Amino acid sequence: MSEIKYIAIEGVIGAGKTSLAQKLAATLNAKMIPEEFENNPFLEKFYFDRKTYAFQTQMFFLVNRYKAQQKLNQEELFTEHIVSDYIFDKDKIFAYMNLFGEELKLYETIYPFLEREIRKPDLVVFLQSSVDRLMHNIKKRSRRIERHITTSYIEELSEAYNNFFFKYSTTPLLIVNSSEIDFIKNQNDFDELYKQIFRQDRGLVEYFNPESRGLE
Secondary structure, three states: OOOOOEEEEEEOOOOOHHHHHHHHHHHHOOEEEOOOHHHOOOHHHHHHOHHHHHHHHHHHHHHHHHHHHHOHHHHOOOOOOEEEOOOHHHHHHHHHHHOOHHHHHHHHHHHHHHHOOOOOOOEEEEEEOOHHHHHHHHHHHOOHHHOOOOHHHHHHHHHHHHHHHHHOOOOOEEEEEOOOOOOOOOHHHHHHHHHHHOOOOOOOEEEEOOOOOOOO
């Protein structure tokens, strides 16, 4: 397998994508490409009323993810490693969950023109977690913008993510069972995951099911 230079972390809301990406970037002295979801002015309204605000939320994310990803080809000249807390492809997960009719048709017209210019990661790490753990993390961090997120929405989103990555073959993929580990507070958990990311003998799709050490 080719050398790992560009790593993208993925997972459902509350999986710890950004926390892991930040720690990994700091360890590697890498350039961090964050999703910056908090800049979306429609997101909080979307969590409260999905039907009304789905299209505005989706299109704002699509354009801003595209702009951020466009910077990657430039960054490659100046940094050895790049870490992102999302992949551009995941935009489709939310689109097919939340858009319908003419709005979805318009999205499907625009997306391919943007997607073709996006650089693919050398490895995607998918943090697969239980709904209970995801809701626990969401409530614990208590972000104002997420206060209207429901368990049913996270269940629906988790199923959509699992289906997406079950069929995913665009890049090498590492699926991590992260329900019972803490790679931020527990250095051993992080070290084990770090070794899995940079394994030389990894196949196209790998599963990592670390031993639980208990959670707070």
